[in-house]
Amino acid sequence: MSYKKTGVLTETDLKKAHLLPSKERFEKGPVAVIECVEMIPCNPCVYACPRKAISIPQTITNLPQIDFELCNGCGACxxxxPGLAIFVVHKNYNNKEAxxxxxxxxxxxxxxxxxxxATDRKGQIVCKARVEKVIDSKANDRCAVVTIAVPKRYYNKVRFIKLKHLK
Ligand code: SF4
Ligand code: SF4
Known part of the structure; x- marks a missing residue:
């Protein structure tokens, strides 16, 4: 079912918007997944990418597009x-984990x-995750970037976390 009915994005929604990397690209190394499918006037992602992998064609309300071959998963975006819509997925982080x-x-x-x-796009718990990195720099203006490791099979399912003491 479409996110327009459920409020929750699916892989099909991302595929339709050309925002889901191919299975082959996921195998190659870390890559950004931009989960932005609403036509809003917004474009900081375009200027955030040092490799110019993100573009918004023609008018600012169009959806961002990403060149998955130019993206190296650096995470700068x-x-x-502002929509908290960008993730970096490293499927082959190690033998067992993404x-x-x-x-x-x-x-x-x-x-x-x-x-x-670790939770899915709906906020439902999927599995346990180990926090690998927390980048909390001034340049990021109070938005930390957190990296977690999860069982590899959940690379396209896990998108957030729930801390125990916040439940
Ligand atoms: S900055 Fe975020 S919300 Fe704005 S267009 Fe880019 S991905 Fe979408
Ligand atoms: S992860 Fe890095 S290279 Fe990829 S789109 Fe974001 S800023 Fe650009």
Whole structure:
């Protein structure tokens, strides 16, 4: 069912918007997944990418497009998106795990090494995750970028976390 009815994006919605990397691209290395499918006047993502991998064709209300071959998954665009819509997925982080990086604006921040609940796009718990990295620089203007490791099979399902003491 479309996100227009459920409010929750699916892989099909992302495919339709040409925003889902191919299976082959996911295998190659970290890559940005831009989960932005509403036609709004917004474009900081375009200027955030040092490799010029993101573009918005013609008019600012069009959806961003990404050149998955130019993107190297650096993550510079994650904290720059006011819609918190950009993720970096590293499917082959190691033999068993994928790494997901996402924007995080809550306090307290998760701690590196902490075991947390990983959630899907709907906010439902999928599995346990280990916090690998928390980037909380001034340049990111209070939006941290958190990276977690999860079982590889969830690389396209997990998109956020729930901290135990916040439940
Ligand atoms: S992850 Fe890095 S290279 Fe890829 S689109 Fe974002 S800023 Fe550009
Ligand atoms: S900055 Fe974020 S919300 Fe704005 S167009 Fe880019 S991806 Fe969409």
């Amino acid at each position: 994650i904290a720059r998106c 790494a997901i990086s996402f924007p995080y604006e809550f306090l307290p921040r998760p701690k590196v090494g902490e075991i947390v609940d």
